[in-house]
Amino acid sequence: MIRNAFLALLITVSPAAALDLSIPRGVETRREASPASTVRLPSSAWSAEIAPPVVEGAIRKRTLRVGGGAQTTLQLLRPLRTALLEGGYVEVYECESLTCGGFDFRFQLDLLGEPEMHVDLGDFRYILMENSDEAAQGARQVSLVVSRDAQVGYVHITEVFPMRLPREDASLALSTLSANASGDLHSDLETRGHAVLDDLDFGSGASELSDAASESLADLAAWLRANPNVIIAIVGHTDAVGSLAANTALSQRRAESVLGRLRDGYDVDPAQMQADGVGFLAPIASNLTEAGRAENRRVEVILLSDGT
Numbered sequence: 001m002i003r004n005a006f007l008a009l010l011i012t013v014s015p016a017a018a019l020d021l022s023i024p025r026g027v028e029t030r031r032e033a034s035p036a037s038t039v040r041l042p043s044s045a046w047s048a049e050i051a052p053p054v055v056e057g058a059i060r061k062r063t064l065r066v067g068g069g070a071q072t073t074l075q076l077l078r079p080l081r082t083a084l085l086e087g088g089y090v091e092v093y094e095c096e097s098l099t100c101g102g103f104d105f106r107f108q109l110d111l112l113g114e115p116e117m118h119v120d121l122g123d124f125r126y127i128l129m130e131n132s133d134e135a136a137q138g139a140r141q142v143s144l145v146v147s148r149d150a151q152v153g154y155v156h157i158t159e160v161f162p163m164r165l166p167r168e169d170a171s172l173a174l175s176t177l178s179a180n181a182s183g184d185l186h187s188d189l190e191t192r193g194h195a196v197l198d199d200l201d202f203g204s205g206a207s208e209l210s211d212a213a214s215e216s217l218a219d220l221a222a223w224l225r226a227n228p229n230v231i232i233a234i235v236g237h238t239d240a241v242g243s244l245a246a247n248t249a250l251s252q253r254r255a256e257s258v259l260g261r262l263r264d265g266y267d268v269d270p271a272q273m274q275a276d277g278v279g280f281l282a283p284i285a286s287n288l289t290e291a292g293r294a295e296n297r298r299v300e301v302i303l304l305s306d307g308t
Contacts, residue, residue: 023064023066023076023079023080023155026064026065026066026067026155027064027065027067028062028063028064028290029063029064029065029116029239029241029293030061030062030063030112030116030117030239030241030293030297031060031061031062031063031290031294032060032061032062032112033058033059033060033061034058034059034060034201035058036056036057036058037056037057037058037059038054038055038056038059039054039055039056039059039110039158039160040052040053040054040108040109040110041053041054041055041128041141041143041158041160042093042100042105042108042109042126042128043092043093043128044093045095045099045100045101045105046100046101046102046104046105046108047101048104052108055141055160056160057140057160057161057162058160058161058162059158059159059160059161060139060158060159060161060166061110061111061112061156061157061158061159062156062157062159063112063116063117063154063155063156063157064154064155064156064157065116065152065153065154065155065241066152066153066154066155067152071148071153072148073096073123073124073125073146073147073148073153074125076125076146076148076153076155077125077127077144077146080144080146080155080157081094081127081129081144084129084142085129087131088131089129089130089131089142090129090130090131090132091127091128091129092128092129092130092141093126093127093128094125094126094127094128095125095126096124096125096126097120097121097122097123097124097125100124100126102121102122103121105126106119106121106124109126109145110158111145111156111158112156113207113250114242114246114250115241115242115243115246115247115250116154116241116242117145117154117156118147118149118154119145119147119154120147120148120149123147123148124145124146124147125144125145125146125147126143126144126145127143127144128141128142128143129141129142129143129144130142139159139160139161140160140161140162141159141160142157142158142159142160143157143158144156144157144158185197185216185219185220185223185301186219186220186223189223189232189301189303190303190306193302193303194300194301194302194303195216195300195301196298196299196300196301197214197216197217197220197258197298197299197300197301198216198298199214199215199216200214200216200217200258200299201214202254202257207250207253207254207257208253208257209254209257209258209260209261217258217261217262217265217266218266220232220262220301221262221266221267221268224262224268224269224272224273225266225267225268225269227306227307228269228272228307229305229306229307230272230303230305230306230307231272231273231274231303231304231305231307232272232273232274232301232302232303232304233273233274233275233276233301233302233304234255234258234259234262234273234274234275234276234299234300234301234302235251235255235275235276235277235278235282235299235300235301235302236250236251236252236253236254236255236258236275236276236277236278236299237251237277237278237279237280237282237283237284237296237297237298237299237300238250238251238279238280238296238297239280239283239287239292239293239294239296239297240280240283240287240293240296241287241293244279244280244281247279247280248277248278248279249277250277250279251277251278251279252275252276252277253277254277254299255275255276255277255299256275258275258299259273259274259275274304280296283296284296284298
């Protein structure tokens with residue numbers, strides 16, 4: 001549900017002050033953070049001859065849904081750009097759908113996917129801004145993509161931090177990276193019947209598993225190869241943003257991507273696995289908060305049979 005309130009998205013620029021990006025009637029719908037990754041940040045219109053710059057650092061991506069479909073993309077973008085300018089950022093490049101390069105430009109962007117971020121190829125805007133102050137502790141570069149449909153506006157914020165993520169996102173990323181590191185995932189399956197694979201990275205496409213290393217997958221694969229009679233189900237889950245049909249399809253694709261990685265990357269017998277997606281029908285936390293929605297976006301393994 002779109003709430004009639006202001007959502008403050010915080011970018012920490014110093015220990016004592018923060019840059020506040022606020023959008024009327026906005027709600028954050030998704031957040032993903034990585035302590036070390038890369039992202040493409042175009043600084044010019046699309047060209048077949050020139051690849052977009054790739055930058056590295058600690059990266060945070062967020063999506064925002066804005067109630068009321070009457071606002072233009074320029075109206076959505078303007079308060080965010082003003083806040084960044086007032087926070088010491090300078091504009092590197094800005095364009096709208098046609099001058100950006102339309103389809104080709106949009107699909108070179110590393111964006112979080114549907115349903116959280118929808119991009120109308122004929123009605124979107126992009127801006128890249130940079131903070132060159134070496135003393136600043138906030139994001140060095142920020143890119144914004146705004147689009148809309150008849151009902152709501154969509155905003156995607158990508159922040160690249162030169163050293164480390166803000167404290168709240170660093171804690172989340174570290175807990176995710178350490179998940180299942182004990183190698184006891186199979187013990188959870190045997191005693192509880194299920195376990196969350198919570199160090200998976202689905203990247204900007206939202207459904208295809210990235211090439212990042214996953215200790216939980218490696219642990220699961222080793223156990224399955226050592227126990228060829230074990231049968232598991234890989235189940236994708238989403239938060240409650242968007243329709244059930246879209247979320248069920250997304251969760252199914254994620255589960256299938258994990259199954260494919262175990263089969264092709266870890267040599268697990270596909271006869272030991274099945275993939276299913278249930279969308280938002282099995283939450284483990286409240287969908288009324290971002291923290292709860294983040295917990296609900298997961299892939300679980302369920303032990304179906306141990307072969308006995």
